[in-house]
Amino acid sequence: METFLDFNLNSKLEDGIAELGFTQPTPIQAQAFPIIRSGKNVVGISQTGSGKTLAFMLPLLNDLTYNKQATPRILVLVPTRELVLQIVEQIELFTKYMSVKTLAIYGGTNINTQKKAVMEGADILVATPGRLYDLVIDGTLKLRTVKKVVIDEVDVMLDLGFRFQLNNIFELLPDNRQNIMFSATMTEEIDSLIKDFFVEPEQISIALSGTPVDNIEQSVYEVHNFYTKVNLLIHLLKNKEEFKKVLVFVSGKRNADRIFEKLDEHFNAELGVIHSNKTQNFRFKAIQKYEAGDTRILIATDVMARGLDLDQISHVINFNTPAFAENYMHRIGRTGRADHKGKSILLFKESERGYKEAIEELMGMKIPEVEFPEEVEISQQKTPDERPDSYVYKRDDRNTKKTEEGGASFHEKKLKNQKTNQGGKYKREIKKKYKKPKTRSGKKGSKK
Numbered sequence: 001m002e003t004f005l006d007f008n009l010n011s012k013l014e015d016g017i018a019e020l021g022f023t024q025p026t027p028i029q030a031q032a033f034p035i036i037r038s039g040k041n042v043v044g045i046s047q048t049g050s051g052k053t054l055a056f057m058l059p060l061l062n063d064l065t066y067n068k069q070a071t072p073r074i075l076v077l078v079p080t081r082e083l084v085l086q087i088v089e090q091i092e093l094f095t096k097y098m099s100v101k102t103l104a105i106y107g108g109t110n111i112n113t114q115k116k117a118v119m120e121g122a123d124i125l126v127a128t129p130g131r132l133y134d135l136v137i138d139g140t141l142k143l144r145t146v147k148k149v150v151i152d153e154v155d156v157m158l159d160l161g162f163r164f165q166l167n168n169i170f171e172l173l174p175d176n177r178q179n180i181m182f183s184a185t186m187t188e189e190i191d192s193l194i195k196d197f198f199v200e201p202e203q204i205s206i207a208l209s210g211t212p213v214d215n216i217e218q219s220v221y222e223v224h225n226f227y228t229k230v231n232l233l234i235h236l237l238k239n240k241e242e243f244k245k246v247l248v249f250v251s252g253k254r255n256a257d258r259i260f261e262k263l264d265e266h267f268n269a270e271l272g273v274i275h276s277n278k279t280q281n282f283r284f285k286a287i288q289k290y291e292a293g294d295t296r297i298l299i300a301t302d303v304m305a306r307g308l309d310l311d312q313i314s315h316v317i318n319f320n321t322p323a324f325a326e327n328y329m330h331r332i333g334r335t336g337r338a339d340h341k342g343k344s345i346l347l348f349k350e351s352e353r354g355y356k357e358a359i360e361e362l363m364g365m366k367i368p369e370v371e372f373p374e375e376v377e378i379s380q381q382k383t384p385d386e387r388p389d390s391y392v393y394k395r396d397d398r399n400t401k402k403t404e405e406g407g408a409s410f411h412e413k414k415l416k417n418q419k420t421n422q423g424g425k426y427k428r429e430i431k432k433k434y435k436k437p438k439t440r441s442g443k444k445g446s447k448k
C-alpha cells in the first residue's frame with residue numbers, strides 16, 4: 001500500500017500532512033498526484049469525503065516555491081462561502097510549516113476589508129466567483145501570475161448560475177495555465193464548459209472512499225404517496241433516541257420547502273433546510289447549526305448537500321427515490337463514514353418502483369423492505385405531480401426534470417444516447433464502480 005512517503009513530498013509539506021495523522025493517500029489522491037504534477041489539464045469526478053481537497057492541493061503545494069512578493073499563483077474557485085472557509089481551513093493545516101499565505105475571498109462581507117487583505121499579498125486565493133470578479137474589475141486584484149486554477153464543485157457552481165462569472169474570470173486569466181476541475185457528477189453543461197476552456201483534459205474518477213454498502217444498514221418502505229411519506233417521516237423522526245442526526249434528501253427546492261413546512265409543525269427548532277434558492281447566509285447558518293448539533297434534522301437537495309463535509313450522520317433518509325441510481329450511492333455515502341455504522345432509509349411510491357429496482361441492480365442486492373407501520377395515517381392529499389391531469393402537473397414536472405432530480409433527465413438522455421452508440425458502456429462502468437467498492441479501481445483515461 002502506498003503511503004505519503006512514496007510521494008517524496010517536500011519536507012515541510014510532509015510534516016504538515018503527518019501532523020494531521022494522514023499516512024495513506026485516498027484513491028483519488030493517489031491517482032491525482034502524478035497527473036496534476038505533470039501539468040496537464042485535469043477533470044476529476046469525485047465526492048466530498050473522498051479527500052479531494054488534498055488530492056488537488058497536495059501536488060500544487062508540493063511544487064509551490066517560496067515567493068517574497070506573495071502574488072497569487074494558485075486560484076481555487078468554489079461556489080459558496082462555506083466551502084471557501086472549509087478549504088482555507090484545510091490548506092492552512094496542510095501548510096502549517098510552509099511559508100505560504102492563503103486568502104479567503106467571498107461575497108456578503110465588507111469588500112474594503114478584503115481589498116486590504118488582497119493588497120497585503122497571498123500565494124493562494126480561495127474564492128467565490130462573484131466577489132473575485134469584483135476585486136479584479138476594480139483593479140485591486142491582478143490574476144496574471146495565476147498559473148494553476150482549480151474549480152471545485154463545478155456542478156453546484158453551475159446550479160447556482162455562476163457560468164457567466166466563470167467565463168468572465170477565464171477571460172482575465174493568463175493563457176498559460178493549468179486547469180483542474182472537480183465535480184460530483186457530469187452534466188451537459190459541465191461538458192460544454194470543459195470543451196470551451198480545457199484543452200485535452202485527463203480524466204480521473206473514483207468511487208466514494210469507504211465502503212458505503214458494507215458500512216450502511218439499508219432499508220426501504222413502500223409508501224402510498226408524497227404526503228403519506230411526510231406522515232411516515234414524522235413518525236420516524238419522533239424517535240429521537242434512534243434518529244440522532246438525520247439528513248433528509250429531497251428532489252428539488254419546492255419539495256424541500258413543502259416538507260419543511262410540514263415538519264416544522266412538529267420539530268421546529270430541531271429542523272433545518274438547505275437548497276439553492278436559499279441565500280448563502282441562510283445556508284451557512286443552517287449547516288453550522290446542524291454541524292454543532294443544535295438542529296437534529298437537515299432537509300437538503302442533492303446538489304446542496306454535496307459540498308458538505310458532515311460527520312456522524314446517523315441516518316440518511318431518501319424522501320424520494322433518485323431517478324439516477326448513482327445519486328442514491330452518493331446520498332447514502334453521507335452516513336457510515338470513517339468506520340461509523342450508518343443507516344439509510346429509502347421511501348418509494350409506485351411510480352418510483354423502477355428507480356428502486358435500478359438502484360438494487362446497481363448494488364447487486366435487494367434493499368430489505370420494512371412493512372409500512374399501521375399507526376401511520378395514509379394521506380389523501382395530493383401534490384401537483386400526483387394529479388396527472390392538471391395543468392400544474394405539466395409545469396411542475398417540467399421544472400422538476402430540469403432542476404430537481406440532480407440532472408436525472410440529462411442522465412436518462414445520456415443513457416439513451418449511449419444505448420445507441422456505446423452499448424451501455426456507461427452503465428457497466430458505474431456498476432463496476434459500486435458493486436465492489438473495496439477494489440475501487442478508478443477509471444483513468446483521456447476524455448474524448
Ligand code: AMP
Nearest residue numbers: 022024025026048049050051052053054
Ligand atoms: P474532502 O473530500 O476533501 O472534503 O475530505 C474529507 C475528509 O477526509 C477531510 O476531513 C480530510 O481532512 C480527510 N482526509 C483527506 N485526506 C485524507 C487522508 N489521506 N487520510 C485521512 N483523512 C483524510
